[in-house]
Amino acid sequence: MDFRLSVERLSRKKEFYSVCKELDAQKPASYVGGEDIYNDDDCWDFHKYCAKEFAKRGWLSLGWPAEHGGTGDIMDRVIFTEAKGYYDLPGVDVFGVGMLAPTLFAAGSEEIKRRFLPGIANAEVSWCELWSEPNAGSDLASLSSTSIRKGDEFILNGQKTWNTGAHRADWAFGVYKSDPVGKKHHNLTFLLFDMKSQGVTVRPLQYMNGKHVYNEVYLDDVRVPAGNIVGLENGGWDVVNVLAGFERSNIELVMGLVKKIEELTSFCNKTKRNGKYLSQDPVIRHRIAGVACEIEAARMLAYRIADQQSRSEMGLMDAAAMKVFGSELAERVADVAMEVLGPYGQVKHSRFASMNGVWEYAYQANFLSVIALGTNEIQRNIIAWYGLGLPRMK
């Protein structure tokens, strides 16, 4: 792959970075990291504001086919995502824009695309993901919530868990058992429904940092029109596999790390300990340089995936490799920052808090990504089976 950007693309890149920089200056004081949008009203309003700014420029539909209002191509989307990640901005619904839209292009009927893509592109509709259940996470196909067909409707019952942002979402995509006696992997249906539907109850799952980001969702005879199906009845597992690839190819996380390392470096250049700048300490220098190299490698891996996506050739192994490397790198970067900052890194709201408490947040938030979107053990299994041809374990 040729990494040089054309003149035209360089100018788009400049525009992406310039708009994101302007929005960065408008962040509310309560915004420390991306998932704050679900916890805090000011942050949610800021997320919606950024989303509208992006939507009016066509940046939520970058790389979409022109007949669905698409602008630019997948590489434009990658560069926009880099800019947004660099400034750690909200404004792109990870579930709607990042996961559902590409899935609909791959697996949705024309009717479904026509109904749901405009709301994603113009930032009118927010989505959440209802997959995991108390007894079905890694082994998602063993889920037990049901969607039983009755005429022109499916009737949904059961419980979902860990549903990020479900309390803010307008609509949900999820997967349910539609054939209780059918064979595993051939008995699930992928459905979309309005979160205001009768029978939907959302309960908070408070995270250890005190924030309300995650939820449990209870479904009690929720009636969903049969027309809200994606893929085939009992063919939901195929749709899950399509979506899972989009879930795991994330350059935004990497760009967030680029910015954080720049800020940490600048902090080390300005801060003295025992009469010397932190940046003069050889151990600190080596630790920061080490993760900076890894971040650059992660960026190349993300480009490789974008290149594959643009040719519709993204393999499960590459997405899994990116997920493992990116998420564990985020943990290593937070570890390095904590070592550099010492006890000050653990303070959030105080005059002693270094760098606006960003590492206090990152240290607690970063290890989520080794679990969410499919744990890293499962990703390593995927790399072993699909990538390396090692035998599949029973």
Ligand SMILES: Cc1cc2nc3c(=O)[nH]c(=O)nc-3n(C[C@H](O)[C@H](O)[C@H](O)COP(=O)(O)OP(=O)(O)OC[C@H]3O[C@@H](n4cnc5c(N)ncnc54)[C@H](O)[C@@H]3O)c2cc1C
């Ligand atoms: C912060 C966060 C946000 C999330 N957001 C959402 C969301 O929005 N929507 C949603 O539907 N879900 C969400 N999830 C759920 C997430 O997808 C699941 O937590 C994840 O898939 C793991 O499932 P589990 O928690 O049931 O763990 P389990 O599947 O019970 O796994 C427990 C442990 O066993 C290991 N393990 C299991 N099977 C194997 C195997 N075959 N080989 C090796 N090791 C194995 C796992 O790696 C893990 O370490 C979120 C989770 C987190 C933590």
